[in-house]
Amino acid sequence: MEQELPIFESVFSVDCVIFGFEEGVLKVLLIERNEPPFKDWWALPGYLVEPNEGIDEAAQRILFKFTGLKDIFLEQLYTFGDVDRHPQGRLITIAYYAMMRLNGKKDLKPSSAFVKKAFWCPVSDVPQLAFDHTQIFEKSLQKIRRKISYSPIAFELLPEKFTLTQLQNLYEAILNKKLDKRNFRKKMLNYGILKELNEKQQGVSYRAAAYYKFDRRKYNKLFQKELSFMKEDDAGH
């Protein structure tokens, strides 16, 4: 006879690490918690997943409820499952991350009593966060630091037209280090993936800098031909 199988009930959470870039500063989206545990602490937006909810779906729902942001392209980062990461027992959490360009228009409107406020915090000013959120935040930072070295995410964070100084500021903000200006420009221009526009900054008191655009077509070609060790599509007949 077939044995009776137990029914599993599982409680787990999702947390979202959303990076935004604005005027040379890399920021992360935080909330101030309104409920115990860690009441009044700053934390990543995150909460329990409903029993009948997919995990990607839960991440979108909770991010919207806690911050007002919606339709963000969230990618799964990592699952954190240390035995003692949560004071209320064994609770694993699936972390998601995203990067976005901030343009001043990104109003944050939490609609959950769980959240006192949601705000963008400069990455360099992030204090100790609730639970293991500091660890989750740092792992996400490492992820985007690696990613910026092999993918063109930088250009998704800048306005369509940008100066080389703005581009360098972004790399410096993500890598958290000063880069040599001459080397940086030489290297960036050598790739041939930036298109200089016939247009300069307006209304600046210093020498106006030229605007550039990212040339995605060239990037894709270069990436396929040179930057990739053995691309699948490039290796064939």
Place this chain on the structure above:
Amino acid sequence: MEQELPIFESVFSVDCVIFGFEEGVLKVLLIERNEPPFKDWWALPGYLVEPNEGIDEAAQRILFKFTGLKDIFLEQLYTFGDVDRHPQGRLITIAYYAMMRLNGKKDLKPSSAFVKKAFWCPVSDVPQLAFDHTQIFEKSLQKIRRKISYSPIAFELLPEKFTLTQLQNLYEAILNKKLDKRNFRKKMLNYGILKELNEKQQGVSYRAAAYYKFDRRKYNKLFQKELSFMKEDDAGH
């Protein structure tokens, strides 16, 4: 007064996708299940995590118990959490993956009554697996396909000395497509990361091929200088 907080109890599992390469064939480690649900089905080695066990630790323990393999370098791949992925209720699973060179000496010795047998199955022969394991397996395959194009994992799967034919066989096995021999060799040799040894195949009836070694030092240098878009360590002063 501080409110009483509920205590969470969480049940979840880990699954391991272990790839092995042997004589030109890419294989994946499977078990035959001895218990319901999916009794007698083939599946990835995986089981429930203990309440007081870290998730990385659980993956190692279960892999050892189910297959006899130990001290494998497991990396977290992805967490699968579809609402209906498990017939016994909501059960999310954290998938890990690893790649290894098989040398005939990798005896598989399950020590769990849960497992009828463990075995290496050629990737091209994998049938429909239990639960959503087919989906997990396919996502892992995609992962190593992407990874082989930007990292030197191929050389970890080959013997220290290898012929260009062996190298091509490996790429073909992972990418699941035939590659043009002339293009492949030209490209591989052009990178300058292979060192030709003063040594040829012995005891073969056909024309003996030269052996090569992977030059990791050169690879690292090349990767830093050319293959990387803007490496952190290369961007500075």
